[in-house]
Amino acid sequence: MTVLTELKVPNHLKQWVVDQNYSKYTAIDQGVWRYVMRQNHNFLKDVAHEKYTTGLTESGISINKIPKVEEMNECLRPFGWRAVTIDGFIPAVAFFSFQANGILPIASEIRKLKNILYTPAPDIIHEAAGHAPILCDPEYSTFVKLLSSIGAKAIATKEEHEVFEAARALSNLMETGIASDEEIKKAENLLTEKQSAVKTVSEAEQIARLYWWTVEFGMIGTTDNPKIFGAGLLSSVGESANSLTNKVKKLPFQLEHVIATSFDISKQQPHLFVCENFEQLTKEVLRFSETMAFKKGGTESLEKALKSEATATVEMSSGLQVTGTVTNIIKDEKDEAIFFKMEGPSTLSFENKTLSGHGKDRHFHGFSSPIGKLKSTNKQLEDFSAIDLIQHNIVIGERTTLLFESDVQVSGTVREIMKRDNKIILITLKEVTVTHxxxxxFEPEWGEFDLAVGSTITSVFGGAADPENFFQTEDINQSVGQIGANKLEHNCLDTMYEWIRNIREKGQVTFEDEQELRRIENTLKVNFPKDWLLRLELVELLHTNSILHEVELQLRSQLDKLSMVDDNLSELINKGLKLLKS
Structure with a gap:
């Protein structure tokens, strides 16, 4: 794909990228975008962060039509960002990886008209109009990239991974509109079951809370006079207005309070956090990062990787990085790790680059190694000089026995000693037996043994040290997964939406247009008695051009009747009519 090549999207992220396929958006979709954007801009221009209004234009977003992400990509380049379209929910680590690389992932889908107030699934309104504008602020941009780079390294538990999969399945079911009540109920029960299985708050969950209460639902300024900058607020017709009322408590941003506060994505937020400025957020995220496994290392961090049952990287004090799935840890009497084992495809890296000959082909079934110093010396093995190696009989071609302080013993013939930056990082032995x-x-029949050199574990993080090589997928998803057949039908209603849009964009109404507008009003009355948005657009067109006053009155009467049916519908209609007076 040309766009991906120009963007240089990392290989391991390409699987989530789709073509936007702009022609699939219907005129109804365009109407939904325009309604939400007009409402939001009208309200937010005075209450959002100052970058919101100019950021819309700077990021290539129009109020009147769904943006083309290729155009947004070009507009965002001067601000250090790029943009790609993705297919709905993607794993948190992938989402963070995109943003850490300065790429804004934008869902290609748009919410259905019936879900105009809220959709549980990611959509282009939220991710383009919500996220992009404030990214044009350099201080905010720095914060988001930093938070994302840290988030990409966070380690989640197995149970949290399962919650994500269940939430993704439920979200997709709810947005498609074709699932039965029984199917949705089953998916809801599964999600509840998976959520109840989560017993601890992982660092990944704490990062998710940080992200939620800032990037998604953050406010800035003072608690008495906050401004909105969170994408969840900037993309919501109702929640942004509600957030500034006394119904929502405003709390000063305090790191410990934020990471201790859970959230519910299906409900409006009962409280929000207000930061002083974006520099405060950057400072606090850096402070939080010091508590994470990738900064702390050691046994505690290794155990986090074990509990995740997912790909993680263990970095030794020599600088060697081992990527795979940790499945076992052996500890000493002080409860400190002395040996670890990975199962499944594993790799060895240095400075985030896979070592030649040590990819998944060599370590397809896994990897294991002792941790610590040799019993015979206080000197760390990675710091051994040539003389030290000879004194300890670590000589290529010679048989040796390495006894660690932990009583792990490695006996075999040295085949290779690998160094990087004047440190020994790997010793390869053949005909090896490893015992504790x-x-x-480890037995000789299993092949050569690669001893990962390192007296301590200095870092453990989620994902791969060299994701480009570890996740070697070139598969690019060309489908637009959630766009259903109902959106591809160019039906009568959609044709009328398109007529109205074309007349509006033309800027003048001819006599022939007036006749067509009369026919549209009659067709709505007979065949589409419940469609409120097209009636609203028709009223706007007639009112703006001061034509067909009697038709406008009929439409307003129809809207009044629809308003009596449902409170949410009444709010949507009244807000739309209110814009005609402003």
């Missing part, structure tokens, strides 16, 4: 007390950890 009376337990055999």
């Amino acid at each position: 007390n009376d337990k055999i950890l």
Whole structure:
């Protein structure tokens, strides 16, 4: 794909990228975009962060039509960002990885008219109109990239991974509109079951809370006079207005309070956090990062990787990075890790680049290694000089026995000693036996043994050290997954939406147009008694051009009747009519 090549999207992220396929958006979709954007801009221009209004234009977003993400991509380049379209929900680590690389992932889908107030699934209104404008602020941009780079390294638990999959399935079911009540109920029950299985708050969940209460629902300024900058507020017709009322408590941003506060994506927020400025957020995120496994290392961090049952990277004090799925840890009497094992495809890297000959082909079934110093010396093995190696009989071609302080013993013939930056990072042995007390950890029949050199574990993080090579997928999803057949039908209602849009964009109404507008009003009355948005657009067109006053009155009467049916519908209609007076 030309766009992906120009963007240089990392290989491991390409699987989430889709073509926007702009022609699939119907005139009804365009109407939904225009309604939401007109409402939001009218309200937010005075209450959002100062970058919101100019940021819309700077990021290539129009109020009147769904943006083309290719055009947004070009507009965002001067601000250090790019943009791609993705297909709905993607894993948090992938989402963070996109943003850490300065790429804004934008869902290609748009909410249905019936979900105009809120959709549980990601859509282009939220991710383009919500996220993009404020990214044009350099201080905010710095914060988002920093938070995302940290988020991409966060380690989640197995249970949290399962919650994500269940939430994704439910969200997709609810937005498609074709699932039965039984199917939705089953998906809801599964999500509840998976959520109840989560017993601890992982660092990944804490990062998610930080992201939620800032990037998604953040406010800036003072608690008495806050301004909106969170994408969830900037893209919501109702919640942005509600957020500034006394119904929603405004709390000063305090890191410990934020990461301790959970959230519910299906409900409006009962409270919001207000930061002083974006520099405060950057400072606090850096402070939080010091508590994470990728900064702390050690046994505690290794255990986080074990509980995640997902791809993680263990970095040794020599600088060697081991990527795979941690499945076992052996500890000493002080409860400190002395040996770890990974199962499944694993790789060895240095400075985030896979070592030649140590990709998944060599370590297809896994990897294991002791941790710590040798018993015979206080010097760390990675710091051994040539003389030290000879004194300890670590010589290529010679048989040796390495006894660690932990009583892990490695016996075999040295085949290779690998160094990087004057440190020994790897010793490869053949005809090897590895034991701990009376337990055999590695046998000669299993092949060569690569000893990961490192007296301590300095870092553990989620994902791969070299994701480009570890996740070697070139598969690019060309489908637009959630756009259903109902959106592809160019039906009568959609044709009328398109007529109204074309007349509005033309800027003048001819006699022939007036006759067509009369026919549209009659067709609405007979065949589409419940469609409120097209009636609203028709009223706007007639009112703006001061034509067909009697038709406008009929339409207003129809809208009044629709308003009596449902409170939410009444609010949508009244807000739309209010714009005609402003």
